[in-house]
Amino acid sequence: MTHYDLHCHSTASDGALSPEHLVERAVQQGVDVLALTDHDGTEGIVAATRAAAGSPLTLIPGVEISVSWYGSTIHIVGLNIDITNTELQSGLATLREYRQQRAEEIARRLAKSGIADALEGASQYASKTMLGRMHFAQFLMEKGYAADTKDVFKRFLVRGKPGYVPGQWTDLSSAVEWITGAGGQAVIAHPLRYKITATKLRRLIEDFKAVGGQAIEVSSGQQHPDQLRNIAALAKRYDLLASCGSDFHSPEQRWTELGRFLPLPASCTPVWSLWQ
Ligand code: AMP
Numbered sequence: 064m065t066h067y068d069l070h071c072h073s074t075a076s077d078g079a080l081s082p083e084h085l086v087e088r089a090v091q092q093g094v095d096v097l098a099l100t101d102h103d104g105t106e107g108i109v110a111a112t113r114a115a116a117g118s119p120l121t122l123i124p125g126v127e128i129s130v131s132w133y134g135s136t137i138h139i140v141g142l143n144i145d146i147t148n149t150e151l152q153s154g155l156a157t158l159r160e161y162r163q164q165r166a167e168e169i170a171r172r173l174a175k176s177g178i179a180d181a182l183e184g185a186s187q188y189a190s191k192t193m194l195g196r197m198h199f200a201q202f203l204m205e206k207g208y209a210a211d212t213k214d215v216f217k218r219f220l221v222r223g224k225p226g227y228v229p230g231q232w233t234d235l236s237s238a239v240e241w242i243t244g245a246g247g248q249a250v251i252a253h254p255l256r257y258k259i260t261a262t263k264l265r266r267l268i269e270d271f272k273a274v275g276g277q278a279i280e281v282s283s284g285q286q287h288p289d290q291l292r293n294i295a296a297l298a299k300r301y302d303l304l305a306s307c308g309s310d311f312h313s314p315e316q317r318w319t320e321l322g323r324f325l326p327l328p329a330s331c332t333p334v335w336s337l338w339q
C-alpha cells in the first residue's frame with residue numbers, strides 16, 4: 064500500500080533537515096508520497112522535488128499557512144499547490160514580513176527580561192526568509208535557559224511568558240483562497256492542537272467549509288486512537304476529505320518520525336483520491 068506523509072518541515076522553515084536530507088530520510092522510513100509543508104513559504108520545494116526525482120519518492124508541493132481566527136492561531140496546510148502562483152506567493156511574502164516584525168518584538172520582550180541579542184541569536188538558526196519561534200527556542204537552549212524544546216516553549220514562548228507575542232496572521236478565507244487559487248487542497252492541520260473547545264472546533268470547520276476548505280488532518284503524529292476516531296467522525300459529519308502527516312521537524316524530537324502515525328480509518332475518503 065502506498066504510504067503518504069503529507070505534513071513535514073525542512074530548514075526552509077523550522078525543520079532541522081535540508082529538503083534533500085528530508086527526502087532521503089522519508090525514503091528510509093518507507094514513505095512513498097511526501098508533502099513538504101514549510102511554514103509560510105515554499106523555498107524548499109524546488110530542492111526537494113529535485114532530490115525526489117532521483118529516488119522512489121513522489122514529492123507533493125505544499126505549505127503550512129499561519130492564520131488568525133477569533134484570537135487563535137490556526138494552521139492551514141495547502142497540498143498540491145502550484146508554487147509559481149503569484150497571489151499565493153505574495154500572500155506568503157506578507158506573512159514572512161510579519162514574522163520578521165514579530166521576531167523583533169519577541170527579541171525586545173526577551174531583552175526586557177534580561178536576555179540580550181536574541182534576534183541575532185535566533186537568526187543564526189534560520190534560513191534567510193523565515194524566522195520562527197523554534198529559532199528562538201534553539202537560541203535559548205544554546206544559552207542554557209532550558210534543556211529541551213518543550214521546556215523552552217513552556218517557559219518563554221507561549222501566552223503569558225516573557226517572549227510571547229500574540230500572532231497577527233492572515234485570515235482563514237485568504238489562506239484558503241491562496242491555496243485553492245494555486246490549484247491545491249486546503250487542509251485544517253492538527254485539529255486537536257489548538258486548545259479550543261469542541262464547539263469552537265466545529266465552528267472553525269463550518270467557517271473553513273464556507274470559504275472553500277476541503278480537507279482535515281485526521282491522522283497526525285502523537286495521536287491517541289480515540290482522537291483519531293473523533294476527527295474521523297468530524298470529517299464524515301462535515302463531508303471533508305482526510306489527510307495524514309507526521310508534522311516531522313527534527314530527528315532530535317524523538318516523539319515524531321517521518322511516516323509515523325496511525326493509518327486513516329476506512330470510513331475516510333483520503334485527500335489524494337483527487338490526485339489520481
Ligand atoms: P511560529 O509559527 O513561529 O509561531 O512557531 C510555531 C512552531 O513552533 C510550531 O510549528 C512548532 O514547530 C513549534 N512549537 C510550538 N509550540 C511548541 C511546543 N510546545 N513545543 C515544541 N515546539 C513547539
Ligand code: MN
Nearest residue numbers: 072077197312
Ligand atoms: Mn514548526
Ligand code: MN
Nearest residue numbers: 127138252253
Ligand atoms: Mn502546525
Ligand code: MN
Nearest residue numbers: 070072127310
Ligand atoms: Mn507543521
